[in-house]
Amino acid sequence: MVVLGTLRRDPVWLALAAVSLVSLGLFLLWPLATMFGKSLASGDGGIDFGGYGRFFAERSYRQAFFNTLILGAAVTLCSLAVGGGLAVAVARCKFPLATLVAILPLVTLVIPDVVVAASWVVLLGKQGLVNSFLRPLGIELPSLYSWWGLVLVMTLNNYVYAFVAVLVGLRSMDRNLEEAAQSLGRPPGPVVFGVTLPMLLPSIFGGAMIVFTHVIGSFGVPAIIGARTPVLAVKAYHEFVNEMGGSAQMQTTMASMLVLLGAAALLFQKLVVERRQYQMEAGRAPLAVTLTGWRAGAATAGVLGIVALSLAPAVVAVITAFTPAVGPVLRYGGFTLDHLLHAALRAPDPLYHSLFLATVATLAGSLFAIVTAYLIVKRRSGLTHVLDILVALPLTIAGTVLGIALINTFGSGWLILTGSWTIMALAYFLRRVPTSVRAAIGPLHNLKDSLEEASMSLGVNPIRSFFKVVLPTIWPAAAAAAVLMWVTTLSELSATVVLYFGGMSTMPIEIFQQVDSDRLALACAYSVLLILTIFIPLALARWKMGLKVGAIE
Numbered sequence: 001m002v003v004l005g006t007l008r009r010d011p012v013w014l015a016l017a018a019v020s021l022v023s024l025g026l027f028l029l030w031p032l033a034t035m036f037g038k039s040l041a042s043g044d045g046g047i048d049f050g051g052y053g054r055f056f057a058e059r060s061y062r063q064a065f066f067n068t069l070i071l072g073a074a075v076t077l078c079s080l081a082v083g084g085g086l087a088v089a090v091a092r093c094k095f096p097l098a099t100l101v102a103i104l105p106l107v108t109l110v111i112p113d114v115v116v117a118a119s120w121v122v123l124l125g126k127q128g129l130v131n132s133f134l135r136p137l138g139i140e141l142p143s144l145y146s147w148w149g150l151v152l153v154m155t156l157n158n159y160v161y162a163f164v165a166v167l168v169g170l171r172s173m174d175r176n177l178e179e180a181a182q183s184l185g186r187p188p189g190p191v192v193f194g195v196t197l198p199m200l201l202p203s204i205f206g207g208a209m210i211v212f213t214h215v216i217g218s219f220g221v222p223a224i225i226g227a228r229t230p231v232l233a234v235k236a237y238h239e240f241v242n243e244m245g246g247s248a249q250m251q252t253t254m255a256s257m258l259v260l261l262g263a264a265a266l267l268f269q270k271l272v273v274e275r276r277q278y279q280m281e282a283g284r285a286p287l288a289v290t291l292t293g294w295r296a297g298a299a300t301a302g303v304l305g306i307v308a309l310s311l312a313p314a315v316v317a318v319i320t321a322f323t324p325a326v327g328p329v330l331r332y333g334g335f336t337l338d339h340l341l342h343a344a345l346r347a348p349d350p351l352y353h354s355l356f357l358a359t360v361a362t363l364a365g366s367l368f369a370i371v372t373a374y375l376i377v378k379r380r381s382g383l384t385h386v387l388d389i390l391v392a393l394p395l396t397i398a399g400t401v402l403g404i405a406l407i408n409t410f411g412s413g414w415l416i417l418t419g420s421w422t423i424m425a426l427a428y429f430l431r432r433v434p435t436s437v438r439a440a441i442g443p444l445h446n447l448k449d450s451l452e453e454a455s456m457s458l459g460v461n462p463i464r465s466f467f468k469v470v471l472p473t474i475w476p477a478a479a480a481a482a483v484l485m486w487v488t489t490l491s492e493l494s495a496t497v498v499l500y501f502g503g504m505s506t507m508p509i510e511i512f513q514q515v516d517s518d519r520l521a522l523a524c525a526y527s528v529l530l531i532l533t534i535f536i537p538l539a540l541a542r543w544k545m546g547l548k549v550g551a552i553e
Helices: 011-039 050-057 059-092 098-110 113-124 129-137 147-171 175-183 188-216 220-225 232-242 249-274 293-321 338-346 349-378 382-396 399-409 421-446 449-457 462-490 507-516 520-544
Strands: none
Touching: 011 249, 011 349, 011 382, 011 399, 011 421, 050 059, 050 249, 059 098, 059 147, 059 188, 059 232, 059 249, 059 293, 098 147, 098 293, 098 520, 113 129, 113 147, 113 220, 113 293, 113 507, 113 520, 147 188, 147 220, 147 293, 188 249, 220 232, 220 507, 232 249, 232 399, 249 382, 249 399, 293 520, 338 520, 349 382, 349 421, 349 462, 349 507, 349 520, 382 421, 399 421, 421 462, 462 520, 507 520
């Protein structure tokens, strides 16, 4: 009988593995190495640590660095508190609308950051809806453009990652462990802190790592409402814009520091999780307690309040898109279609560009993900182990950092990509392909090697066996991942803001520019178009392919 062999015994898959490695080496490792190299380069071609010395010596850079750390830590802690509390309520309590509450927060994952920021400006800005209502009453809220505004908006935008991680952890616990502790006479407090919390630590740290890396690399929210609180991602972009044609040392130094921060967070999380591994019997999660009376009402109101706040940006964007405006002044109470007509018919190029780039990146990413996942799972070797590590690397790299690395590498030399749509599609591909690879890996682990081996033993060549046996198994997961890759690519801003050029503006760039010009109604009109462009394909995929919104459905 034919047995699945190593790459050396199958030249076709060996060639595909080599192509995958060369592609990641050329378009990922080389730009990162170039970026690190330029951060250490001196004017005479030698090694110079002056960029890092200046980074820690000058107050503006130190301030951006520590602001980034503090913001990341603050939002992570707040997200764990909000998301963890919501997860406990959903997993351990039964109350009205509990099932709906478990799904609704996931909607925020596909609302673009730039839409969130623009909507909160409309809601809580100086001339926003809330302040316009409260000001005649003599009530003045703290400025949105401050620490509290950043932490509030980014917490409501990121708590879902902690919510999903903790909820999955709670539902995978074995209730026998808690019941055993209770049977020994231990009160609820020691059971929670001595049994439940230690078992949840891997999930908690996993969610915390996702939130922290997302926050420190975020561009849209800090750029729009964090002007008074400079952070590394935004400052690196400003340095990049200011230094075009000049020294690239400081922009690459800041970008390198962001990479190091993300890598340090990933390493810390890995070390903690490896020491906190527990084997439990699956499917025996603690039973939920049914709440009645005022407790049920309070729980429902509390969790729905959190969910409503996180979904408020989408509602505000829709209302404002139909609101007449005179310059930056919004005339609420009126109705107009002018803003949407302008965005959809008079100036639709950003929409077309976003659709084109997302489609190209998704097609390339889906093909690459299917092949790479198969190599990693079914053709294990030293090469595929390296491939597995490389394909996960973009998860720790902020979009702004990736954009700076690409433009510093492909802006000159033998391969010039700047000033073309190719470099934008490449950035989208690199940013989103790790998720697609992970989605395809899951079903492949569940596919028995004997099925493919039986096909080949009947004389079917390995490639045809792959299409006949393997592809049908992973196709549902790969198709779902492709849809998610497409919709998340549509909302990409952090890499785009560095790479886009005149005549190739995308929807997030257009929204960002409209907000920067105080044309909030037009920004919200583009936001509504973007939300519709994201949700319609997602709904169709959910209906036609049974695409799950998340692991907790």
